[in-house]
Amino acid sequence: MSYTAETFNVMIASPGDVASERAIVRDVIYEWNAVNSSSRKIVLLPIGWESHSSPEMGAPPQAIINKQIVENCDLLVGVFWTRIGTATDGYASGTVEELERHIESGKPAMLYFSSQPVAMDMVDLEQVASVKKFKADCQRRGLYESYDSHADFKTKLYRQLQLKVNQHPLFYKPENSPVTELVESKTEIPELTAEARVLLKQASQDPHGIIMYLRHLNGTNVQTNGKNFVGSRDRREIAKWEHALDNLRAKGLVVERGDKGEMNELTNLGFQIADMIEL
Template sequence: MFCDYNYSLSIKLKNSMAKQITTLSIFLASPSDVSNERSIVKEVINDLNQSYLKVLNLNFELLSWENSTFPSFGEYPQDVINKQIGDDYDIFLGILWSRFGTPTNKAESGTIEEFERANARRLKNEQLEICFYFKTDPIDPYKINFEQFQKIKNFKDSLPQLGGYYWEFNSQNFIKTLRDHLIKISQKWLLKPNIVQSQISLKETATKQSKIIEVEDEGIYDIFENMNELFQNATNALNNFSDLTNSHSALVNNYTKQLDNIPDDFKARKRIINNFSENLTEYCVKSKEKFSDIKLNLDLTIGKFEKFYKIYPEIHNNDNAIGFQTMILGFDHIIESIPTMGNGISGFLNAVKQMPRMTTELNRSKKLMIDTLEPFLNYLYSIEQSFILLKRNGSNLLNNLPK
């Protein structure tokens, strides 16, 4: 597999008030002799979109001459395909077997011209993943075109000189190989903090616009209504995050037991570890989404309470004071639950940190987990102090008002 581990600036974010779906487009390039593999690529992408990628809010979009082009005229036939496919894709996936392809005006074949266009983008430091596969199944001796076969060999030999690492496969292992590689590509993409943060920021903005409208002449009952809703949302989000952490932390023991049962089977142990790594990645992605919900609702809750404190003296009486005191005591739930949650998250994080560097996938998942949870823990402890201060200020306000 010839790969340049960068990611495209052309990543599209499909905005939704409910969630953000990020689409990575894959351009499939090959001659016609690997039509079966082209169908497999489509099937694997569809399967991943409906399963593994769905929980990560990711989506693969397949670009190919079968699905993405139409009859037209250009400088030459391949030029038509080039213009209709365009260069706005994130992953180039090339496959060769027995045919090199038909020469074009600019390259030895259409597939090679498509590769050269992709590689030119890579050399310009554009963020692009290039993966090239070579099928190793035997070829019918009566159908071998030795000139084509030699061109394939020459091209294959040239890839390492370009800095490329290609992958060989056969018909029996192509589905699993392709699926594993596409999952790894999605995991590498998830390690880009700026993209993940942009998803969180977009979601925060959408939620703020849809749920809470800040206005200067907001009355105390409006504030109180929004405040209660935000406080309940924050409590639910904290509980959901705690449940998520507990369910995934239990997996550590489960996978440890599985490894203990097969101490001498290297391949089986690696498979178990990589499955666990996928679970960690899934946990991190879900955590980032829940973190954004928690932070948004808690930050807005504090802002609403501060506004409430400023206006409350205008309506203060003994009956209101009882309700106000009850509301302040409600802060205790947040103040008491944050340390418990923080300890659970820290325990899970430390358990994963202590795992040996057993596979590349595990090491990447550990890094993603550290980058995800450590900022969240810092936020939790700071917000705990904010609520302690909020409770103290509320109590002081009540004590200083007329009885």
């Protein structure tokens, strides 16, 4: 049945090192819509410069993004990890400028900082220092949330997005009382074999998120994150790990690449489920 609903734009502001978090924000928003839109007569629309900006000349890129997107968003979700981004005129980065301009407009902003571990030799230390400085500044100006895994981020954002929409005057419609009951995230760990869980967890820690399946004269390899999980040429052992890989494919946690299925890439759902698994 169709219904009339008011649409609110949700800006996702983040540097380039939190691509998984951007996908999670979109997933959480879609879940909120699926559960609440019909009763609340509200639809949340995730937007970002990569999907909602269009080519335009005559001004600096960030100024164009501000005009096309930032000025038209109602709620902003900002996420930082090891990068602050590229500096703009008067701001530490484009992401910081988006956040600051949004706050100045008097609209609500939800800010998150990742505390996930990272190899320091793989990051720009100046960028890390800039994030720490910005985080310290934010601590004096409001409340932000920290998270230590993608699963933790999803859980916190899902709950806090409900609180924000239920409590902030921007979203309150007198004829539609706010929903006070919080709904748990609908994403659950699918039924996986023990080997499939191990394989998925290891693949999530692989720099490229890839599981290789190789058959050759000397046997069969199922490998990821620098480890080969087939330790012998015993067919029973091989079949066990082949079944694990088939299990991950069937659940949509990996997708085949290559003509013979020798390369298998983790999907966004695969990374999310891997973060929820504890071995």
